[in-house]
Amino acid sequence: MHFTVLQIILLTLLAFIKHIDYYGIPMLFVNYPVFWGLFTGIIMGDVQTGLLVGGTVQLMSLGVAGFGGSSVPDYGTTAIIATAFGVSMGKSAGLAIGLPVGMLGVQLDVIVKILNGFVAKKAKSYADAREFKKMNAVTWLGPIFFGLSAAIPVFISVTLGQSAVNFILQVMPKWFMSGLTIAGEMLPAVGIAMLLNYMPTGKLVNYLLIGFFLAAFLKVPIIGAAIIGFAAAFSTYKQAEKEGQARAAADAANVTSGIGEDE
Amino acid sequence: MNKKNQKDVYGPIVTKKDLHKANYRWLMSVETYNYETQQGASVAYALSPILRKIYKNDDDYVEALDNHFQYYNTQPWLAAIVLGACVAMEEKQGLAAKTAINDFKVGTMGPLAGIGDSLLMTMIPTIMGSIAAYMALQNNPFGILLWGVLIAIIFFLRMHCFEFGYRQGSKIITEYGDKINYLTEAASVLGITVVGSLIGSVISVTSPLKFQFGKVSMQIQPMLDKILPQMIPALLVLLAYKLLKSKKLSMTWVILLFIVIAMFGAAFGFLK
Numbered sequence: 001m002h003f004t005v006l007q008i009i010l011l012t013l014l015a016f017i018k019h020i021d022y023y024g025i026p027m028l029f030v031n032y033p034v035f036w037g038l039f040t041g042i043i044m045g046d047v048q049t050g051l052l053v054g055g056t057v058q059l060m061s062l063g064v065a066g067f068g069g070s071s072v073p074d075y076g077t078t079a080i081i082a083t084a085f086g087v088s089m090g091k092s093a094g095l096a097i098g099l100p101v102g103m104l105g106v107q108l109d110v111i112v113k114i115l116n117g118f119v120a121k122k123a124k125s126y127a128d129a130r131e132f133k134k135m136n137a138v139t140w141l142g143p144i145f146f147g148l149s150a151a152i153p154v155f156i157s158v159t160l161g162q163s164a165v166n167f168i169l170q171v172m173p174k175w176f177m178s179g180l181t182i183a184g185e186m187l188p189a190v191g192i193a194m195l196l197n198y199m200p201t202g203k204l205v206n207y208l209l210i211g212f213f214l215a216a217f218l219k220v221p222i223i224g225a226a227i228i229g230f231a232a233a234f235s236t237y238k239q240a241e242k243e244g245q246a247r248a249a250a251d252a253a254n255v256t257s258g259i260g261e262d263e
Numbered sequence: 264m265n266k267k268n269q270k271d272v273y274g275p276i277v278t279k280k281d282l283h284k285a286n287y288r289w290l291m292s293v294e295t296y297n298y299e300t301q302q303g304a305s306v307a308y309a310l311s312p313i314l315r316k317i318y319k320n321d322d323d324y325v326e327a328l329d330n331h332f333q334y335y336n337t338q339p340w341l342a343a344i345v346l347g348a349c350v351a352m353e354e355k356q357g358l359a360a361k362t363a364i365n366d367f368k369v370g371t372m373g374p375l376a377g378i379g380d381s382l383l384m385t386m387i388p389t390i391m392g393s394i395a396a397y398m399a400l401q402n403n404p405f406g407i408l409l410w411g412v413l414i415a416i417i418f419f420l421r422m423h424c425f426e427f428g429y430r431q432g433s434k435i436i437t438e439y440g441d442k443i444n445y446l447t448e449a450a451s452v453l454g455i456t457v458v459g460s461l462i463g464s465v466i467s468v469t470s471p472l473k474f475q476f477g478k479v480s481m482q483i484q485p486m487l488d489k490i491l492p493q494m495i496p497a498l499l500v501l502l503a504y505k506l507l508k509s510k511k512l513s514m515t516w517v518i519l520l521f522i523v524i525a526m527f528g529a530a531f532g533f534l535k
Contacts, residue, residue, distance in 0.1 A: 211459020
């Protein structure tokens with residue numbers, strides 16, 4: 001399967017745009033495969049394959065979303081590659097190339113988030129050095145890194161084809177690949193721990209246990225835990241308001257008696 | 264509401280146009296995502312023009328920026344409302360409100376992530392995604408179009424979140440006074456409950472370890488699950504929490520430590 005130079009440029013660009021969109025600018029098609037399959041289909045001049053592959057990958061990815069900084073497979077990239085190859089090779093062959101590259105997205109995502117640590121530090125140090133223009137400019141490295149993390153795999157796949165993808169996957173040491181996957185699953189723990197450090201965790205540890213119990217034992221989804229949390233928050237608010245009013249009333253009483261003594 | 268009232272809502276420094284622009288700058292949201300400060304650098308990027316207007320003095324400006332460079336992580340669409348409210352606080356009280364602003368931001372992170380991630384990032388894509396996918400499989404793009412329209416509507420609403428948050432924010436400060444304290448306390452309760460459920464669901468590390476006693480092999484994970492489901496994630500959070508709390512290790516070192524543990528876990532097969 002050979003692609004024209006124009007197709008290679010457009011597909012690489014599409015992947016670049018896809019990932020910048022995914023992480024915020026402007027976060028419309030959030031890596032949803034059904035859209036990216038369709039867009040690839042339009043580039044390849046075969047909308048039907050785009051719909052078929054995009055729809056298939058969309059169903060595979062249902063319920064997959066990266067929360068709290070966790071990394072998930074890049075099904076959008078899978079849709080682009082699988083559609084591009086699927087046009088002439090058929091859906092299954094396309095998916096056979098697209099899926100491993102999509103899985104690679106987890107590792108690439110972790111690498112970009114590590115690199116972004118340096119970007120954020122640099123931006124802050126520019127701010128401290130009062131170089132405000134540079135502070136704003138360096139921030140743009142973030143979206144560029146994310147864009148490249150999808151554009152490079154797509155570029156390699158469409159220029160070198162299936163054998164190259166398999167070769168790269170074989171050459172990488174296995175512990176490194178699965179190590180990055182595990183790191184991607186473990187690192188949200190650090191983010192959550194940081195969050196807990198900022199919150200009054202010591203005072204409210206009972207609610208932490210309730211939330212954990214709901215998810216770990218009862219497998220309640222986040223929205224369910226949020227409902228229980230909201231119920232608890234409601235009574236907390238009422239309680240705090242009551243105490244606040246009582247305090248205010250007591251203060252008022254003190255003030256009046258104070259005035260009385262003055263006279 | 265008449266026109267004059269509407270106009271009084273903004274200012275004296277921050278205009279409606281500034282806030283409208285901030286919506287677009289906040290699109291940077293997750294683009295700088297990193298394991299140390301998460302979306303902190305994007306918050307600074309989004310607010311920098313407004314902060315420059317509020318703080319004419321370079322020292323004050325840098326202090327305000329540094330406040331926003333700190334750890335921040337939540338669902339970015341809803342975060343815009345909170346950041347809009349922060350602008351209102353910042354404009355009225357300046358650096359005196361520095362701690363209050365950060366507390367407010369941190370306190371609302373959990374609830375916003377809980378609502379946003381489940382409703383906006385899971386429910387809509389699941390429902391619209393399955394409709395769009397099934398229709399696409401029948402060579403019918405109508406489902407995608409329908410989802411596209413919903414995306415456009417949400418985008419339009421998103422691009423007004425800063426103004427909305429600012430208006431609510433000034434109201435909260437001027438009219439409700441100490442109610443904000445009760446709200447923060449209540450929000451912390453909601454937030455911590457949601458964070459607790461995140462520990463029990465988001466981190467999915469398990470151990471594939473097996474013990475061999477003669478012919479009997481025993482797997483470790485089912486045993487751990489019987490004692491406490493999600494035990495390894497809970498222990499990981501506890502470890503990170505203790506390390507960060509003790510301030511012996513910075514966030515960066517804790518992250519590196521976790522990556523090293525993950526690599527060893529993969530190489531020697533005690534983590535999966």
